[in-house]
Amino acid sequence: MRDEAVYALRLGDDALVLAQRLSEWSARAPELEEDLALTNVALDLLGQARQLLTRAGELEGEGRDEDDLAYLRGDREFLNALIVEQPNGDFARTIARQLMFSTYQLALYDRLRDSADPVISGVAEKAVKEVAYHRDHAREWTLRLGDGTEESHRRMQEGVDWMWPLAAELFEHDALAERLVAEGIAADARELRPAWEHYVGAVLEEATLERPDTSYAATGGRRGEHSEALGHLLAVMQSTHRAYPGATW
Amino acid sequence: MSELWEVFVRSRRGLSHQHVGSLHAPDARMALRNARDVYTRREEGVSIWVVPASEVTASSPDEKDAFFDPAADKPYRHPTFYEVPDEVKHL
Numbered sequence: 437m438r439d440e441a442v443y444a445l446r447l448g449d450d451a452l453v454l455a456q457r458l459s460e461w462s463a464r465a466p467e468l469e470e471d472l473a474l475t476n477v478a479l480d481l482l483g484q485a486r487q488l489l490t491r492a493g494e495l496e497g498e499g500r501d502e503d504d505l506a507y508l509r510g511d512r513e514f515l516n517a518l519i520v521e522q523p524n525g526d527f528a529r530t531i532a533r534q535l536m537f538s539t540y541q542l543a544l545y546d547r548l549r550d551s552a553d554p555v556i557s558g559v560a561e562k563a564v565k566e567v568a569y570h571r572d573h574a575r576e577w578t579l580r581l582g583d584g585t586e587e588s589h590r591r592m593q594e595g596v597d598w599m600w601p602l603a604a605e606l607f608e609h610d611a612l613a614e615r616l617v618a619e620g621i622a623a624d625a626r627e628l629r630p631a632w633e634h635y636v637g638a639v640l641e642e643a644t645l646e647r648p649d650t651s652y653a654a655t656g657g658r659r660g661e662h663s664e665a666l667g668h669l670l671a672v673m674q675s676t677h678r679a680y681p682g683a684t685w
Numbered sequence: 686m687s688e689l690w691e692v693f694v695r696s697r698r699g700l701s702h703q704h705v706g707s708l709h710a711p712d713a714r715m716a717l718r719n720a721r722d723v724y725t726r727r728e729e730g731v732s733i734w735v736v737p738a739s740e741v742t743a744s745s746p747d748e749k750d751a752f753f754d755p756a757a758d759k760p761y762r763h764p765t766f767y768e769v770p771d772e773v774k775h776l
Contacts (some may be wrong), residue, residue, distance in 0.1 A: 467687060467709055468708075468709075468723075469708050469709055469710065469722065469723055470719075471720035472719075472722045472723050472726070473718070473719065476722050476726055569721075572718070573718060576715060576718065580711060580712075580715070644749060670692040
């Protein structure tokens, strides 16, 4: 597959898999208002994923459309980061992931507005407003849970500790990204990390939470090496399409 | 704990805020965000107000007769007894 198609898949798979995870909160969030907030975020991400997967299919040139790529690939063919496929855990863990991922994604899309690929730059241009709200939503909850009750603080800290080592993968850089950065298509994810650490660190401090002290960094998702969780997620997401190919409703 | 908030949305510039419903939120900032997600996700608004439901003083159904019925037979209070020039708009 061409470099550009792989890059579009990495971006699109992050959005698609996180959208699927967040949609699991539908009818299960702590309150109805939060139910809508999380599924709104999921729908924003799904919209991004549809365009990015469609673009990946075009760039690949094998005639695969967004549905083929979403529903008919196995887990080893997905290129999302490991953090987005992890089970939701409790609400605090989901919020911890939202804070870390949306802060990364906002900085990334801000750079990709200048991408030489017209579809990627178009998606990024539209999505920065969406993701700015995702980050704001996650920040507000992190502050309230972290600086809330003893129990909410404990859970929020656990969520942050759990997600933190997974966030490192978001800033990975490899030979493929290097080639695309040179062509002006991709952003150098390594450069996003200082501002990310600054923002997330400031939110954690304001929320009276400890910044995890670990150097462990998960890796593998960008090469298709995933945790067990992704297989289960895909089984749910793909079952209808695999049982009834091309089903619509 | 979550408290109840009343939500007012202005659908576009020039119109006033209209009451659209209520929701639960732990504080004002979250109430605004929840209102955004619950009531404006289909482009319904350009401005939102949230007000604690406990701060709303409502007229009582028991006082309905004394409050509202006396207005029923005062047609002279309606501006219908003079001609409105064509040039005057938005009355």
